[in-house]
Amino acid sequence: MILEIENLKTYYQTEKGVVKANDGISLSIKENEVVGLAGESGCGKSTLIRTIIRLVPKSAQVTADKMKFNGQDILSMPEKDFREKILWQGISLVPQSAMNALNPVYRVGEQCIEAINAHTEYDKAECEKIVKRLFDAVGLQAGMMKAYPHEFSGGMRQRAMIAMSLVLNPALVIMDEPTTGLDVLVQERILRNIKEIRQKAKSAASILLITHDISVIAEMSDRIGIMYAGRLMESAESMELFNEPYHPYTLGLKNAFPSIKAIDRELISIPGSPPNLIEDIPGCVFAFRCPFVIAECEKTRPPDLEVRPGHVVHCIRTDHVEEFRKLAGDKKTWQSSRSAT
Amino acid sequence: MKLESIKDFFVTQVGIITSNRFGKFGASIILFFGVVALLAPWIAPHDLWESLRDSNGKLAMLRPPSLEFPLGTTAMGRDILSQMIFATRTTFLIGLVSGLISIVIGANIGLLSAFYGGKIDEILMRFTDIVYGMPFLPFLIVLISLFGRNIWFVIIAICCIVWRTSARVVRSQALAIRQRQFIMAARARGCSNLRIIYGHIMPNILPLLLLYTSFNIAWSVLAEAGASFLGFSDPDNLTWGGMLYNLWISGKIRTAWWWFAWPSICIILLVSSLVFISRAYEEVANPRLKQR
Numbered sequence: 001m002i003l004e005i006e007n008l009k010t011y012y013q014t015e016k017g018v019v020k021a022n023d024g025i026s027l028s029i030k031e032n033e034v035v036g037l038a039g040e041s042g043c044g045k046s047t048l049i050r051t052i053i054r055l056v057p058k059s060a061q062v063t064a065d066k067m068k069f070n071g072q073d074i075l076s077m078p079e080k081d082f083r084e085k086i087l088w089q090g091i092s093l094v095p096q097s098a099m100n101a102l103n104p105v106y107r108v109g110e111q112c113i114e115a116i117n118a119h120t121e122y123d124k125a126e127c128e129k130i131v132k133r134l135f136d137a138v139g140l141q142a143g144m145m146k147a148y149p150h151e152f153s154g155g156m157r158q159r160a161m162i163a164m165s166l167v168l169n170p171a172l173v174i175m176d177e178p179t180t181g182l183d184v185l186v187q188e189r190i191l192r193n194i195k196e197i198r199q200k201a202k203s204a205a206s207i208l209l210i211t212h213d214i215s216v217i218a219e220m221s222d223r224i225g226i227m228y229a230g231r232l233m234e235s236a237e238s239m240e241l242f243n244e245p246y247h248p249y250t251l252g253l254k255n256a257f258p259s260i261k262a263i264d265r266e267l268i269s270i271p272g273s274p275p276n277l278i279e280d281i282p283g284c285v286f287a288f289r290c291p292f293v294i295a296e297c298e299k300t301r302p303p304d305l306e307v308r309p310g311h312v313v314h315c316i317r318t319d320h321v322e323e324f325r326k327l328a329g330d331k332k333t334w335q336s337s338r339s340a341t
Numbered sequence: 342m343k344l345e346s347i348k349d350f351f352v353t354q355v356g357i358i359t360s361n362r363f364g365k366f367g368a369s370i371i372l373f374f375g376v377v378a379l380l381a382p383w384i385a386p387h388d389l390w391e392s393l394r395d396s397n398g399k400l401a402m403l404r405p406p407s408l409e410f411p412l413g414t415t416a417m418g419r420d421i422l423s424q425m426i427f428a429t430r431t432t433f434l435i436g437l438v439s440g441l442i443s444i445v446i447g448a449n450i451g452l453l454s455a456f457y458g459g460k461i462d463e464i465l466m467r468f469t470d471i472v473y474g475m476p477f478l479p480f481l482i483v484l485i486s487l488f489g490r491n492i493w494f495v496i497i498a499i500c501c502i503v504w505r506t507s508a509r510v511v512r513s514q515a516l517a518i519r520q521r522q523f524i525m526a527a528r529a530r531g532c533s534n535l536r537i538i539y540g541h542i543m544p545n546i547l548p549l550l551l552l553y554t555s556f557n558i559a560w561s562v563l564a565e566a567g568a569s570f571l572g573f574s575d576p577d578n579l580t581w582g583g584m585l586y587n588l589w590i591s592g593k594i595r596t597a598w599w600w601f602a603w604p605s606i607c608i609i610l611l612v613s614s615l616v617f618i619s620r621a622y623e624e625v626a627n628p629r630l631k632q633r
Contacts, residue, residue, distance in 0.1 A: 095529065101522045101526035114532075161526075
């Protein structure tokens with residue numbers, strides 16, 4: 001296991017109350033695996049990765065039963081050790097909107113070299129060799145190392161950020177919406193790039209991919225997690241999740257997404273909106289929008305149920321899944337939920 | 342590489358200053374004063390405290406500008422040209438040193454307070470507010486009379502006050518830069534706090550720092566002139582303000598226009614040159630100014 005997280009909670013203290021941005025998330029990533037996390041805006045995806053690499057503000061309360069990277073406990077690790085030994089060497093980040101993630105006053109190559117210098121003692125020639133090789137891998141000319149970020153196009157900056165994330169051969173690369181804001185052609189090229197680099201590199205990194213674009217996740221990931229309101233609703237192997245979803249929310253998401261095979265199919269959206277994370281919800285966070293809700297759903301928090309090896313569902317009614325799958329394709333089912341009326 | 346980038350830096354700075362007509366003017370004036378300041382002992386025709394006699398052997402008191410005394414003489418028969426040359430040196434030294442020290446203090450206080458926020462911000466900024474509450478000249482006078490009339494104490498006293506504006510401006514800029522995405526990216530890369538402050542935030546506000554460096558120098562020159570005119574200066578190191586003070590106590594301010602004119606013109610020239618240079622930097626920091 002590269003990354004093991006159990007029952008991770010990140011709470012933000014605000015004037016109005018405690019915002020439970022991550023409320024009991026368990027997630028693990030194996031060697032060489034691409035894990036995709038999908039969810040609506042504000043469901044805690046970004047908070048999750050910020051918690052992992054300690055970019056949450058100091059006021060945030062982070063607790064977890066277990067948070068290990070390569071067997072090392074990264075929750076209690078001293079700040080300095082974490083910064084010097086884990087960050088970038090172990091876990092690197094391709095930040096959201098890589099467009100703005102490059103410092104405008106430094107040459108792009110310099111910034112990549114800074115990342116190497118901050119953690120190792122390679123000399124300048126070696127650093128340049130590493131960066132050159134990675135620039136080549138992401139399809140940027142070596143000469144562009146001397147350019148400033150404003151001379152790059154959006155796609156090029158994105159690729160430079162991906163190159164930068166790989167300079168120290170990290171075991172885990174976290175990609176926070178790596179294709180947001182790019183047109184589909186560039187998106188496709190970047191996704192292909194990521195795949196190619198993984199094939200080329202000797203020690204292929206695991207990837208944690210975060211996006212709200214399900215098609216990107218479907219294309220890239222071995223395993224997929226679906227997040228909602230700070231909780232992980234369902235996680236399974238990619239194909240399994242798309243073919244045999246258990247959670248009503250996943251079923252709803254599937255409906256809301258166009259399919260190439262069935263072009264005429266009407267898209268059904270889930271009525272309502274996610275709950276405010278300040279609210280104290282004792283039961284299931286999706287209950288208010290769920291068409292299959294029963295009284296029990298609102299009382300107790302559902303356990304993370306492993307319906308099949310590697311397929312975890314955050315729902316108490318998994319035994320009725322056959323019936324759900326049948327009904328979920330019907331628009332009326334969704335309109336019957338309380339949030340619709 | 343290091344040397345090259347330093348050279349690069351200066352080439353860019355010269356480019357910024359000379360791209361603007363006023364900047365060019367300011368730079369040449371300052372260059373002129375700088376050369377005069379450097380070469381003072383060699384180009385001054387007389388000792389600055391020497392009472393001169395004319396060809397008839399008479400004490401050359403209050404002579405207007407002439408061939409013999411190009412800028413005139415003082416009531417004690419001292420050559421104003423020589424006094425001006427030496428005063429340039431002292432004024433330049435005080436202005437430059439206190440300008441630079443005060444920008445270092447101001448920039449650091451601004452950067453630290455913006456970066457760390459919270460209590461540190463509160464303490465540093467309230468301290469800045471307190472310094473803001475101090476009236477400039479009276480405080481200077483108190484400090485100088487407390488420390489003694491020595492050129493270095495004058496410099497320290499000026500620094501104690503002049504940094505305040507730069508601290509506030511640097512803080513506000515740094516606050517904006519700190520929120521930018523690339524700072525978070527740098528942190529994710531494992532950069533330490535100091536590296537982020539001085540390696541990532543500071544280079545982004547460099548034009549502003551240079552702008553305020555020249556402002557601070559100008560302010561220091563003015564402050565020094567004001568204090569000297571009131572008699573609070575080092576008696577051994579004559580400055581332009583000190584010359585005006587000597588004129589004032591001689592009581593000849595109504596008759597000896599030349600004694601009054603040269604130091605005043607030079608103060609105005611130096612300060613406005615510095616302001617012109619800061620304008621050239623301001624256009625880089627805020628390109629919209631160019632369109633006006």
